[in-house]
Amino acid sequence: MLPFENIPDDLVPLTAHFKHLLTYATPIQPLFFFLDSIDQLTGTADKVSWLPTRMPPNCKILLSCANEEANPTVSREYHLLRRLIDIDENFIEVRELGEDLAMNVIKRWMNTACRDLNNFQWRLVANAIAKCSLPIFVKLVFAEICRWRSYTRPQETHLANTVMDSIMMLFERIEKQHGRILVFHALAYITAAKSGLSESELEDLISLDDKVLDDVYQYHMPPVRRIPPLLWTRIRNDLPNYLSEREADGVNVMNWYHRQFRDTARERYFKNLNMAVYFHSSIADYYLGIWGGGKPKPFKFTEIQRHRFNLTDKEGSADRKVPIQPLAFTNKEGVITRYNLRKFGEMPYHMVRSRRFKDLYEHVLFNYEWLHAKLSSCPLQAVLADFEDASINTDDKDSKREMMLVADALRLGGAILALHPNMLAAQLIGRLLPEIGGNPNIFMLLKACDNNGPKDCALIPLNHCLHTPGGPLKYSLEGHQFAVFGFVLTNDLRYMVSISTRFITWDLSTSDLQRDVNPGIEGIMQQLILSPDNKWAAAYSNNNQTVLLNMLSSEFVIIENPFDGNNCVTGVFLLNQNLFIHTKRKWASFDMRGNFIEHFDAVDVDDEWEILMMYMFEPTAYHIIYWSGQLTAESGRLRIDSFLNGSQATPLSYHSVLTSNKQWNRVFCCTKPNNYSVSEYKYFHDEEKNIYYWKHQKDLDCYDNYEKEALLQLKLDQRDRFLIGTAGKGFIVWDFNKENRIGIGAIYLPLPHSVRNISTRMMTSNSMMISGKHDYAVAGVRKNLYVWCLQSRQLVKVLDAHFGRIIQLEPLTIGNWNCAITSSIDRSVKVWNINNIFEPVHAGFSIFEA
Known part of the structure; x- marks a missing residue:
């Protein structure tokens, strides 16, 4: 008997509310949940991540999910469940009964x-x-x-x-019993619908379908040309439990309860492509509202009717009593009470599949009123999905280009439009004004923005004043309320996790915010790390709290400082099954429920050394990097202590900087006193003596006198081909590909005279990346991006990237992606398309004549 007003609307707080309600179970009133076909849930991309992975007492959940090896798309939720719940005994395969x-x-x-x-x-x-x-x-x-x-x-x-033949027999029997045309069209409409149809929608569609009405009214003239409701009721009664009711767009709709029924109906009713187009087009007309609100629809009298009733006219017209389909419903005062979500969800889908692209462009994709209404009631991703669906299903290159320009403009303004959809006209005009020439659909859209936009927002720009799609800025990811102090890419490079006071996960392919988790801690999170399987994320804050987050379910555990008050948390590390937290002198391990396992003191270390960072292979195999606690070049001494199978390797001493490959068996560092030349070391195992040690391999090539300039950071690129050093006045690049190297020795890329790199902490400074084609180097310094041509070694571009200092820069070069990702203290993360950096960009103060 809890009040409904307290139920949140957003998915993340709603999930937390649901898990809290589970705790109300008691031995006297236990809770049992039975969820069938969870893979067929609609309305959310995360169909299973809201499920609790740890059940409270007196509560059980039993669910079913499809797993088809031949169809990986169908099995996606099943495999996600296997990662969420890694206990094999909890999974039972439903086989044939025998x-x-x-x-x-x-x-x-x-x-x-x-x-x-x-x-x-x-x-x-x-x-x-x-x-x-x-x-x-x-x-x-x-x-x-x-x-x-x-x-x-x-x-x-x-x-x-077979199952399909059995369903075919069922359909055939119902068609014989209730009339083939009526059953054919009724079931075809349900099958064609994107998310099902309500009872009233189906009756309206059949009432607009003259093929059905001509068959039903062969021998008499109805007073109202509309299908009798009882006819559909009889058909549904002969389909017991095969049509299920579910919620879609705020309405109860009918849909096939099992995928086999939908597949069989498609095979039976849509084998003729023209029939599929007919049904999709009829549904598109219905939601377009062509015959709604009392407008009569013309029809032709059948020969039997004309002969039986002595009709001289061959054609007539009749009001089908179907409703109008406005974008929004208003009250008597003209105030919007709700939006027509059914129209937003169904009409673009059916226009695409009926190949009515002209109507789609005019009424949906390049229609200001449609875009504004849908943005006001649906997430941005729902609007972008219409553009993506149309782009996939058309071969018109000019239309595709126009669609992508508008979609990219919406993405660039996504952070603003999510909060203020009334800014749509300003965003579109400010970004797309230079594109009106040769793009008639964009011209039509901007003209509507100019005419209709002021009623929603009076601030309509006269000139082009914002980033244009196709320029260097691909996405601006804005959702943090504080500076973004760290982000990490997942192994597949599709998602990015960023931290400030919260964890936000972004889909880099669409710029969509996938997950937003606020652990409610005090302070700013300082470091972010993902487990090797990307299931867990961990970060510690400046008030000595550590947050362990399950990336699949959004459940998190807050771990207080496991040490006394004199030992502040300085770093974390994650394995798939363990979390490690360290201070300057000690470190401790935890399981994935946040339970303390054990703690360790630093081994063979006197008071002058402090733990700088740790890298763990497993709880008994790891590297610990110690440092002297001084940032200055003279005092910044460091060493690596390595432990493997209970044996400790001979420590490797160095100064200033160090980086390693992904396997941590090859490192680059400065070991020569008073010299910043870089040496390579490899990790070896002497099987006879059973000892591990670091062995010097070579000293890297250098340019003239570069060893006199202090190095602040070393970093390997994604494929371990390039080694990049950050110095005070510029950057050094080594290319390890001897067959196709970009130069001989090290390449020095100087910054402009008044610009300098600085250290933010030991071995950490401004970063540089190499472009996907290895032709450019991009660095983030202060609030700008600096771009050098590696062939000429000249600075060729300086891009004003952020409003505040850039904190982190990482490459995203995979497949056709040639991008850089930057985070800043201006609370944003931005994705830059390196391919477009040298494209002509329209200046913010240029004037264009519309």
């Missing part, structure tokens, strides 16, 4: 229904079950044999051998 169990189930059902069969009929059932004993097939067989009588003729007692 002949004995299937026959036993059917006999039990027959007894419950007070039915029986004769011996010949039972043999037919046994033969069918021998060919297929899937649960859905058994259910279809039972529904069929319940209709048999002992005196039914043998030719009428027929059973199919």
Whole structure:
């Protein structure tokens, strides 16, 4: 009896609210949840991540999910569940029932229904079950044999051998019983709908379908040209439990309860492509509202009607009593009460599939009123999905280009439009004004923005004043309320996790915010790290709290400082099954529930050394980097202590900087006193003596006198081909690909005279990346991006990237992506397309004549 007003609307707080409600279970009133076909949930991209991975007492959840090896898309939720719940005993595969169990189930059902069969009929059932004993097939067989009588003729007692054939038999029987055209069209409309149809919508569609009405009203003239409601009710009664009700766009809709029914209906009713186009086009017309609000629709009298009723006219028109379909519904005062979500969800889908692209462009994609209304009621991703769907299904290159320009403009302004959809006209005009020439659809859209935009926002720009799509800025990811102090890319490079006072996960392919988790801690998170399997994330804050986050379920644990008050947390590290927290002198391990396991003191270290960072292979194999606690070049001494299988390797001493490859068996560092030349060391194992040690391999090539300039950071690129050093006055690049190297020795790329790199902490400074084609180097210094040509070694571009200092820069070069990602104290993360950095960009103060 809790109030409904306290139920959150957003997914993240709603998930937390649901998990809190589970704790109300008691031994007297336990909670049991049965969730069937969870992979068919609609309305959210995360179909299973909201499920709790740890159940409170007196609470159980049983759910079913499809797993089809031949169709990875269908099995996506199943594999995500396997990662969420890694206990094999919790998964039971539902196989075929087998002949004995299937026959036993059917006999039990027959007894419950007070039915029986004769011996010949039972043999037919046994033969069918021998060919297929899937649960859905058994259910279809039972529904069929319940209709048999002992005196039914043998030719009428027929059973199919597959699920699809059984459903085909069911459809054929209903068509014979209720009329083929009526059943054909009714079930085809349900199958064609994107998310199902409500009862009233289906009756409206059939009432607009003259093919059905001509068949129903062959012998009489109805006073109202509309389908009698009782006809559909009879059909539905003969489809018991095969049509299920669910919620879509705020309305209860009917849809097939099982995927096999939808597939069979497509095979039966959409085999003719023209028929599929007919049904999609009819639904598009309905949501477009062509015949709504009392507008009569013309029709032709059948020959039988003209002869029977002595009609001289061949054609007539009649009001079908279907509603109008506005973008929004208003009250008497003209105030919007709700938006037409059914229209937003269905109409673009059917226009694309009926190939009505001209109507799609005019009424949807390049229509200001549509875009404004949908942005006001739906997430930005729902609007972008219409553009993506249309782009995939059209071959018109000019239209594709226009669609992508508008979609990219919406992405660039996504952070503003999510909060203030009334800024749509200003965003579109400010970004797309230079593109009106040669793009008639964009011209049509901007003209509507100019005419209709002021009613929503009076600030309409006269000139081009914002980043244009196709320029260097690909996305601006804005959602943090404080500076973004760190971000990490997942292994597949599709998602990015960023931190400030919260964890935000972004989909880099769409710029969509995937997950926003606020742990509610005090202070700013200082370091972010992901586990190797990307299931866990951890960060510590400047008030000595550590947050362990399950990336799949958004559940988190806050771990207080496991040490005394004199030992502040200075770093964290994650494995798939363990979390490690360290201070300057100690470190401790935890399990993935946040339970303390054990703590360790630094081994063989006197008071002058402090733990700078740790790298763990497993709890018994790791590297610890110690430092002297001084940032100055003279005092900044460091060393690596390595432990493997209980043995400690000979420590490697160095100064200033160090970096390693991904396996941590090859490092680059400065070991020569008073010299910043870089040396390579490899990690070896002497099997005879059973000792591990670091062995010097070579000293890297250098340019003239570079070893006199202090190095602040070393970093390897994603593929370990380039080594990049950050110095005070510029950057040094080494290319390890001897077959196609960009130069001989080290390449020095100087910064402008008044610009300098600075250290933010030991071995950390401004970063540089190499472009995907290895032709440019991009660095983030202060609030700018600096771009050098590696061939000429000249600074060729300086881009004003952020409003505040750039904190981190990382490359995103995979496939066709050639991008740089930057985070800043201006609270934003931006994705830059390096390919477009040298494209001509329209200046913010240029004037364009519309």
